[in-house]
Amino acid sequence: MKSFELYDATSVQEAVALLSKFGPTSKVVAGGSDLVTGIMKDWVRGKGMPYPEKLIDITTIPEMVGIKVANNALTVGAATTLSSIVDSADIKKTWPILSQSAESVASPLIRNFATLGGNINQRPRCWFFRGENFACYKKGGDFCFAVTGDNRYHAIIGGELCYIVHPSDTATALLALNAKATIAGPSGQREVPFDTYFTGPREDVLRENLLKHDELLVNVTVPQPAANTRMAFFKLKDRQVYDFALCSVAAVFTEENGVWKDGRVVLGGVSPVPYRAKVVEEALAGKNIKQAAKDAAGRIRTVARPMSLNGYKVDIAVGLIERVLTSALV
Amino acid sequence: MSQNETTNGAEVSRRDFLKQGVAGVVALGSIGLGASNVLNRAAAPELQLSQGVVSPDPALCIGCLTCEVICSQVHKDHGLSDVPRIRIFNDGRVELNAELVKVYGDRGHFHQSPCLMCPEAECLRVCPANALVVEPKTGARIIDEKACIACGRCSQACPFPVQVESKATNQTVFGQHSRITYDPKKNVYTKCDLCNWRPEGPACVERCPVNVRIRQGIIKSDHLCLELPKASREHWDQQSVADRKQNA
Ligand SMILES: Cc1cc2nc3c(=O)[nH]c(=O)nc-3n(C[C@H](O)[C@H](O)[C@H](O)COP(=O)(O)OP(=O)(O)OC[C@H]3O[C@@H](n4cnc5c(N)ncnc54)[C@H](O)[C@@H]3O)c2cc1C
Numbered sequence A: 001m002k003s004f005e006l007y008d009a010t011s012v013q014e015a016v017a018l019l020s021k022f023g024p025t026s027k028v029v030a031g032g033s034d035l036v037t038g039i040m041k042d043w044v045r046g047k048g049m050p051y052p053e054k055l056i057d058i059t060t061i062p063e064m065v066g067i068k069v070a071n072n073a074l075t076v077g078a079a080t081t082l083s084s085i086v087d088s089a090d091i092k093k094t095w096p097i098l099s100q101s102a103e104s105v106a107s108p109l110i111r112n113f114a115t116l117g118g119n120i121n122q123r124p125r126c127w128f129f130r131g132e133n134f135a136c137y138k139k140g141g142d143f144c145f146a147v148t149g150d151n152r153y154h155a156i157i158g159g160e161l162c163y164i165v166h167p168s169d170t171a172t173a174l175l176a177l178n179a180k181a182t183i184a185g186p187s188g189q190r191e192v193p194f195d196t197y198f199t200g201p202r203e204d205v206l207r208e209n210l211l212k213h214d215e216l217l218v219n220v221t222v223p224q225p226a227a228n229t230r231m232a233f234f235k236l237k238d239r240q241v242y243d244f245a246l247c248s249v250a251a252v253f254t255e256e257n258g259v260w261k262d263g264r265v266v267l268g269g270v271s272p273v274p275y276r277a278k279v280v281e282e283a284l285a286g287k288n289i290k291q292a293a294k295d296a297a298g299r300i301r302t303v304a305r306p307m308s309l310n311g312y313k314v315d316i317a318v319g320l321i322e323r324v325l326t327s328a329l330v
Numbered sequence B: 001m002s003q004n005e006t007t008n009g010a011e012v013s014r015r016d017f018l019k020q021g022v023a024g025v026v027a028l029g030s031i032g033l034g035a036s037n038v039l040n041r042a043a044a045p046e047l048q049l050s051q052g053v054v055s056p057d058p059a060l061c062i063g064c065l066t067c068e069v070i071c072s073q074v075h076k077d078h079g080l081s082d083v084p085r086i087r088i089f090n091d092g093r094v095e096l097n098a099e100l101v102k103v104y105g106d107r108g109h110f111h112q113s114p115c116l117m118c119p120e121a122e123c124l125r126v127c128p129a130n131a132l133v134v135e136p137k138t139g140a141r142i143i144d145e146k147a148c149i150a151c152g153r154c155s156q157a158c159p160f161p162v163q164v165e166s167k168a169t170n171q172t173v174f175g176q177h178s179r180i181t182y183d184p185k186k187n188v189y190t191k192c193d194l195c196n197w198r199p200e201g202p203a204c205v206e207r208c209p210v211n212v213r214i215r216q217g218i219i220k221s222d223h224l225c226l227e228l229p230k231a232s233r234e235h236w237d238q239q240s241v242a243d244r245k246q247n248a
């Protein structure tokens, strides 16, 4: 790994100013579990992805660390560790799927320094992207090796040009919880719903979200769930110890006498962005959830477009959606 | 902005004038070649044939959408509309190439919808603003976005419809009816221009991963998924029959 300069930012404005001043070879670093011990250690770089030379540490910014519940909403600073989220009694009680999704990430040791912002903004795990010798689209190259290569863990929905799956477990839960992101940039701060936070390869294959180089995620706000809200999260992995999601499902919905009123079903590990399964939600509208769950889950097949080696993930998604919907009712 | 709305500025006034003007013969007579071609079709001069035409084999298409997205990207990078000029549609009727299935398995059935670079190019003849021109180097029928008044006549005149967009592989809807598509962001119509400024030629043909693997000999095929033959009347006859069948 190449050496780098480390800057301890003390305020959001300072971090943004440093990013603006240094340009694309500077990067925000939080826990560093992906950026330093992944991307930089493994020399993941290319024409569209310069090797970072200056890291701006944001864990030293007090306003970016911590969990607050106020005005019927939860706000989590982007530099808050995943362990703090798992340990929060407030989150466990009112937003349990955020707690469960954070707990499903990596190992306890990693969660002790890995942050929410890092989890949401981590780079994809595609093995070609992570491999030094593959100049693929995501690094500014001119080929996707997954299309004709080993794509068993790649996208089954919405892949185009690049077939990554979004790796973040907390993002799946946050999208289902209708959360918002506060973003800071040179022109100040703005709030963006997670519905529009993540972007696919058609928009820009070199990134996975709308953050520009000199912007950062400051915090995440999650609204208080409405009365009669049910929620559940499940993540399927290839192995029992820590691993990324083969497929995860987060469902958050309101119901009356078992009938679906409103809600979200979100899938992780299947698409370049955390994927909101609107076809499933539509099939549940006004229906008895228990009775409709199987059929509604099957609707995901209508939007799935598996690759040569990952058709099995479609079956997994169907099974998990049904399981999560019914388990939320228990 | 919808295509009928207007914004301020001199250019738009000119667009509006032309858009409204084409409805009347008086205006047609006053705006030059494109218009005189509409009025006097029999005397239309022969067009230079295109040097190339994107010619697909649906049996080799794996629906990866690389062609669509790379088309958008290279045009955007060149300052042009980023609406894809080639689209991929799900098509259960397509029989897959056996060699492809061997190396790639059965991953769905698709057909591609490119521009056929018609020898007669109706689109070019009906444009009242002379925005549709033959690019001299490649012979491609192209739209000059700066001259396009977004009247939509070219799109209506295009003889090659596309499938209903709900069958589009990416489920992205552009409101497309033919091989010429409206781009609401730029308020222009757009079509395949064979990436005529790229030394590598059309990006879709260059980047199609099946093409790449065929060229490398990894997928055995005597032809590409997206070929680029020289346009000829005979080729157009063949390609248009196959294309119409797919979109029937
Ligand atoms: C062994 C191992 C297993 C893992 N397993 C999982 C798993 O199961 N599930 C999962 O979801 N993840 C997993 N991860 C991925 C990831 O490292 C962690 O999820 C972690 O949360 C990343 O946080 P961090 O603070 O260390 O991020 P960093 O490495 O510091 O940053 C990651 C990226 O996000 C950017 N970034 C960080 N904070 C911000 C911010 N506030 N605003 C804008 N950009 C920011 C950085 O620039 C960088 O590009 C795993 C990682 C490892 C090493």
Ligand code: SF4
Pocket: A124, A126, A127, A128, A129, A136, A137, A138, A139, A143, A144, A145, A146, A147, A154, A161, A162, A163, A164
């Ligand atoms: S899936 Fe994306 S990241 Fe992986 S090889 Fe293809 S272009 Fe690169």
